[in-house]
Amino acid sequence: MADSTQIFHDHPDDRPPPVKWWASRIAIYGILIFWTVVCLFPIYWTITTSFKMAPNVMQGHMIPFVDFQPNWRGWESLGLSPRLIGQESTVREEFLLRFMNSAITALSASALAVALGSMAAYGLSRFRYRFGFMRNPDISFFFLSQLILPPVVLALPFLVLYRELALLDTRIGLILLYALTVLPIVIWIMRDQFLSIPVELEEAALVDGLSIWGAFLTIVLPIALPGMVAAFILCLVLTWNEYFFAALLTASDAKTLPVMVASQTGSQGINWWSMAALSAAAILPLIVVGVLLERYIIKGMAAGAVK
Template identity: 70%
Template sequence: MNHRFLRVTARIGIYGSLSLWAFVCLFPIYWTLTTSFKSARDILRGAVIPWVDYQPGWLGWQSLGLSPDRLGVTSTVRDEFLLRFENSIVVSLSAAGFALVLGTLAAYGLARFKYRFGFLQNKDISFFFLSQLILPPVVLALPILVLYQSLDMLDTRIGLICIYALSVLPIVIWIMRDQFASIPHELEQAAMVDGCSVWGVFLRIVLPLAGPGMAAAFILSLVLCWNEYFIAALLTSSNAKTLPVMVASQTSTSGVGWWTMAALSFSSIFPLVIVGLFLERFIVKGLTAGSVK
């Protein structure tokens, strides 16, 4: 009886803690969504529950031209939003894909071959890539700005794609190196004995087994590129501006359009929520690969 009571109590405690943590994580999303339907008065008095504390409206979505009564009407704000949304999608997907290709090749080389450049060996090269994440982006602001100005790459999608790919490349290399290290080397040796080339082994044997790690690296890179603000604000002005920059632009000297900012924020959050819900198992599987042998 005592064991059953302890087991039930422990289960209640665990599920209670998980429920509380889920509430803490989901409440900002709920708050952002509901704020897009509030008036200025409802926002200032801290109304929380729709139809109880306040009567929801379409104020935030009307300001973007995305409310039901504005969809059939020409809206310059909606056109701008769709352009920024398109920029975020194109830049994030391209940068994450480019980083995945380069990072996968580099990680496979570090995991399977021995390199030596002076006193630098594989582990030193791997740490060098990881150390790039320690450097604050603001330190590179001036050199990148001068370089892009000389190359005429300011306010272009290709400019953002290049710098985003380089910024997430260390993460891809680190994840994929551990993923390749967890794959038995005997599988590749057996395939090469059967006449398969190095590229054949890599494409036909290794990559299918490393699929979960590749999915995790791609998703994490996509999220980081999608949410990046500083570099996009520095290198863009009109043509290549992304959603995070548009969200921040709602703050001005005349005040903050909280309803518009909330609608924009939820529009930028929602695609990542969908990606996380459908691909969460790949993230967990990829990040935990190689941790248990």
Template identity: 80%
Template sequence: MTETAIFKDSEADRRFRGKWFANRLVIYGVLLLWAFICLFPIYWTATTSFKMAPNVMKGNLIPWVDFQPAWLGWRSLGLSPDTIGAESTVRDEFMKRFTNSLIVALTSSALAVMMGSLAAYGLSRFRYKFAWMKNDDISFFFLSQLILPPVVLALPFLVLYKELALLDTRIGLILLYTLSVLPIVIWIMKDQFSSIPTELEEAAMVDGLGVWGAFLTIILPIALPGMVAAFILSLVLTWNEYFFAALLTSTHAATLPVMVASQTGSQGISWWSMAALSFAAILPLIIIGVTLERFIIKGMAAGAVK
């Protein structure tokens, strides 16, 4: 090989590495920009909870540079270092609302995932006919329930819950939230089950398993990533729901979004208190999302092995 050929090869390699590096730089630059856009509201909420009123109005953003952090927002909730050990009516109310949101969101999401997975599995594996409706029509019927705006259902649910003595109860919210996110779970899980080959179940049944045995031991582990994704989406929707929580609850079963909205008064918006409440409300979702991300990866690996 001549020196000219070696020089051309090295020049081509340098050009290829330069293009590869430029492409990577653009991709990571776009990802960093998108990460900044997504995380900035959380950063703004967290920093606002430590601002005084003038800092909020001036739009100061960087702690210890633009403003000196204070515990004003957390002190209004009784959660600052100097008030955490003292009696606080506001903190007790916050803990009650937080407990209500946690119980209602977790229970309704778990129920929706369990029932929605069973319904989606049936629609993906069996053939049904109800009057003129077949499987695709039934699936669309479930999904069409999301078309109705919540305000249309306000009066019927208010009258129904009053007759059933479910107003201002956790059970009432759990039933309503389960019903509201069930179509989304069915939609997600139906696609998940449809992507799993039926030969796996047939092989399991040849080995002596029944329909339930094949579903629990073979299909369920493979569909775990979809179930976790459906659970996270249901949890976010039920945790942040405000309209029905404000309409159907008053004292005992009120949730955190109702308390956050109550920070708007005749004297204006208490931005520091609202920011502290909002950050305390989204923190559990962040923790649950990061924790369950590991289970998504494990579920995908388990599905690949099986």
């Protein structure tokens, strides 16, 4: 009995972890915590700046109630402070209009890009195409290569085209353009998603009497849904934050939040508190979407890693 007890206590699993193990854990978690602070610091700075006065901004005060006394100056400039929330405010109405423009444009463009891009990616992953010397891999790379072009190269052509089509300063104009700009990303992401799905599942569905569209909608689409959500969120972030084309192709009716944020600079300097309040209000929806759909983002990023 004594020997068995001694053997039990000397089992390798009961020994404390070695120093090397603890050192590696501390190093890994230290790096992760440091990177988390680096990533979250811009959001913290933006939110705290919306509660600062000009001297606090210039002097680099960071900690509320320690370095500076918070106030609602930035949010009052938008009509969103507790004191003004129940009163009429033209600035708040303009902010809500720009917010709606950004929301409608980004959501519509992202949904359109995911719908068209998913169908194009499905075709590239399941069928063989030939356009001259180009095969499926060449076509996929051609779509991705469209991201190499800087936006300023497309400025003049789109400006002339939209003037002829009467799409300047319209939501539909921004939706079509944004969908076009993020479409290559969706095609590239969804192509890998569909390639990770076994073809045998669709062949079994076709044997059971389903059409190609039926197999796509009932078999492939539910499996690829996490990847589609991940692609949608990426498109939403890119289109929500887009500034160049929104500033170029809009004037008043279809102006978006990024353009309104940039308008806080003028000859008198930068209105830091208003810009920070606008930026915080623009960041909040993306944070909410990311938190609610986090599990889909992780599934979409991990899909295709193991077949």
